[in-house]
Amino acid sequence: MSSIQSGCLWVVATPIGHRDDISARALEVLAQVSLVAAEDTRHSRPLLQHYRIDTPLQALHEHNEREQAEQLVARMLAGESIALISDAGTPLISDPGFRLVRAARSAGIRCIPVPGACAAIAALSVAGLPSDRFVFEGFLPAKAAARRSRLQTLQGESRTLIFYESSHRVLESLQDMAVVLGGDREAVLARELTKLFETVLGQPLGELVERVRTDPDQQRGECVILLAGAGDDVDARLGEGRRVFNLLREELPPAKAAKLAAAISGAPRKALYGSEGD
Template sequence: MTSDSRTQAGTLYIVATPIGNLSDLTVRAQQVLASVDVIACEDTRHTSKLLQHLGLHKPLLSVHEHNERDRIEQVAQLLRKGQSMALVSDAGTPLISDPGYPLVQGLRQLGLPVTPIPGVSAIITALSAAGLPTDRFTFEGFLPHKAGSKREKLEAQAQEPRTLVYYEAKHRILETLQMMAEVFGPERPACVARELTKTFETFYHGTLPEILAQISADDDQQKGEFVVMIAGNPNPAPSSEVDSEKLFRLLLAELPPKKAAAVIAELTGVNKKELYQKALEIQGKA
C-alpha cells in the first residue's frame, strides 16, 4: 500500500464509488475501503454488493438523509477513539446531490479531519462528452416534483448564460423535457445522458424538442438514470439594476405582497417565492 492510500487514525474519508461500471473504482479508493475500520453508507444493501465484488468484509453504518444529523456524534466518537472511516453514497461522489453535508459540516466544526478520495461524478462524466460549453456551468440537482414548482424553477433559470445541469428520474424525464422546451424555447441546444458507464449508455443531442422526440419514440429509452444538460441562454436579458428593496417599498404601498413579488419576478427572473418572503420581511420592517 502506498503512503497516499494508507489511512490515518481518526479520519473520515469521502470515497467516490462507480456510477455503473465497477472497473471505474480507483486503486486508491479500493485501498482506502480495504483499510478503514468502518464504512458509513447510504444503503447498506447496495454497499454490501460493492464490498462483495471487492472481496471485502467491513462493519457498515447507515447514514442517509433521514438520520445523518443524528449520526454526527456517533461518528465523531468513533473518530476520537482512533478509528478510520469511509463515507460512500450509492454511486458517484458523496455529497453531490447525495447525503453527507450535515455530517461533514458537523465533523469540520468539531475539528475532526475529513479527506476526499476523488473518483467518478455523473455531472463531470456527462459534461465531458456532451458537446456543450463546459468552461462555466451550474448544477441544479433534481427539479421539484410538482409541475407548478418545477416550471417556476425553470423560469427563474431561463436567462442563465451558463450550461445548466440537472438529474432526472425515468418516470419524470418526458414531462421535464416537455416543460424545458416550453420554458427555454424550441431552439435551445441540449444533451441528455442516460445510464452513464453502463451497458446501454446513450447520449441524445439536439434541440430540446428533438431529444424529447427521440426518447418518446422508444419505451426502453425512458429507463435508467438521466443527466440533462441545457446550453445557457446566448442572449440573456440584462439584469435589473433597480434597487429591489426600494422597488418593493414603492409597490407595497399600492399592492399586496404576493402581487408585488409577482411583478418583480417578471422584471428580474428571480424566484417568486423568494421575492414573496422578502416582501413580507420588508413589510414587517415598515
Template sequence: MQHQPGILYVVATPIGNLADMVPRAVTVLQTVSVIACEDTRHSARLLQHFAIETPCVAYHDHSDEKKVDALLARLQAGEAVALISDAGTPLVSDPGFRLVRRAREQGVKVVPVPGACAFVAALSAAGLPSDRFIFEGFLPAKSGARLKQLQALAGESRTLIFYEAPHRVLECLQDMITAFGAEREVVLARELSKAFETIHGAAVGELAHWVASDSNQQRGELVLLVRGAPPQAEGLDDDAVRTMEVLLAELPLKQAAALGAKLTGLRKNELYQWALARQSDDA
C-alpha cells in the same frame, strides 16, 4: 497526552462500471475501521467484488442523530471511517453533508478520495460549453414548482446541469420547452458507464419527441444538460418594444415572441429572452 482524532474519508465509488473504481479507494475501504454506506445491501456487491471485508453501517441524511453521534465517537476515538453513497461522489445530490459538517466542526480531518461523478462525466462528453456551468441537482417533483424553477433559470448564460428521475424525464423536458423555448439545446446523458449508455443532444422540442417515442430513454440514471441562454440583445428599437408590449398584454410569452418575430423580423428567441428579462425587472 490528548488523543488525536481519526480521519473521515469521503470515497467516490463507480456510477456503473466497476472498473472505474480507483485503486486508492479500494485501499482506503479495506483499511478503515468501518464504512458508512447509504444502503449496506446496495454496497455489498461492490465490496464483495473488491474483497473488502470491512464492517459496514447504514448512514444517510435521514439517519437519526444517534447514528451520527456514534460515527463521530469512533472518529474521536482515533478510528478511520469511510463514507460512501450508492454510487458516485458522496454529498453530490447524495447523503453525507451532516456527517462531514459535524466532523469538521469537531476537528476531525476529512479527506476526499476522488472518483466517478455522474454530472462531471456527462459534462465532459455533452459537447456543451464547460468553462462555466451550474449544477442544480434534482428539480422539484411537482410540475408547478419545477416549471417555476426552470423559468427562473431561463436567462442564465452558463450551462445548466440537472439530475432527473426516469419517470419524470418527459414531463421535465416539456416544462423545459415552456421555460426555455423549443429550440434550446439539451443533452440527455443516460446510464453513464453502463451497458446502455446513451448521450443524445438536440433542440429540446425534438429531444422530448425522441424520448416520448422510445420508452427505453425513460429508464435508468439520467443527467440533463441545457445550453445556457444566448447573450441578451442590448435593446429593441421603439417599434419592436411597442409591438411586444401589445402582444404581451394579450398573449402568453411564448406566443407573443413567436408572433413578434413574424411582425418585426427579429429572432423569436431574442424576443423571448428580452421579454423574460423585462418580466424579471418588473418582478
C-alpha cells in the same frame, strides 16, 4: 497494519456503473478503515464483496444521518477511521453526507476526499456544451408547478445547466424545460453512463422531447440533463428589463414594476423581481 491515517473521515467516490472505474486508492481506504458508512448497505455490499473487502458496513442515509453523525464523530475522535460512500459516484452530490462532513469538520476531524466518478461531470465531459462555466442544479421539484417555477428563475442563466432526473419524470421535466426555456435551447440527455445501455443524445429541446416521448428506452435508468446557457438575446432582454424595472420601481411597488417591465422588455418577470434586492 493500516497505512491510512486514523481518526479521519474519508469521503470516497465509487463507480456510477462500471465497477472498474473505482480507484486503487479507494479500494485501499475501504479495506483499511474501521467502518464504511454507506447510503444503502444492500447496494454497497456487493461492490465490497466483489473486491473481497470485509470492512463492516453501517447505513447512513437521509432519514438517519442527523442521529448517526454524532455517534460516528465520537468514534473518529476516539481514533477510528471511517469511510463515507454513496450508492454511486461522489458522496454529497445529491446524496447524503453533508451533515456528517459538517459535524466532523466542526469537531476538528480531518476530512479527506478520495476522488472518482461523478455523473454530472462525466455527462458534462461528453455533452459538447460549454464546460468552462456551469451550474449544477441537482433534482428539480417533483411537482409540475414548482418545477416550472424553478425553471423560470433559470431562464437568464448563461452558464451550462446540469440536472439529475429520475427515469419516471425525465419526459415531464424535458417537456417543462421546452415550455419554459424554449424548444430551440440546445440540450443533452446522458443516460445510464458507463453502463451497458449508455446513451448520450444531443438535440434542441423540442426535438429531444419528441425523441424521448417516442422511445420508452430513453425513459429508463439514471438520467443527467444538460442545457446550454441563455444566449445573447436573453441576456439583452434581461438587461433591458432590469433597466426598465429600476426606473419603474421608483414609482411603483416592486411586484407591479416587475410585471410591467417584463411586458415591455420580454424578460422573465421572476428574474426581474429577484433582482429587486441587488
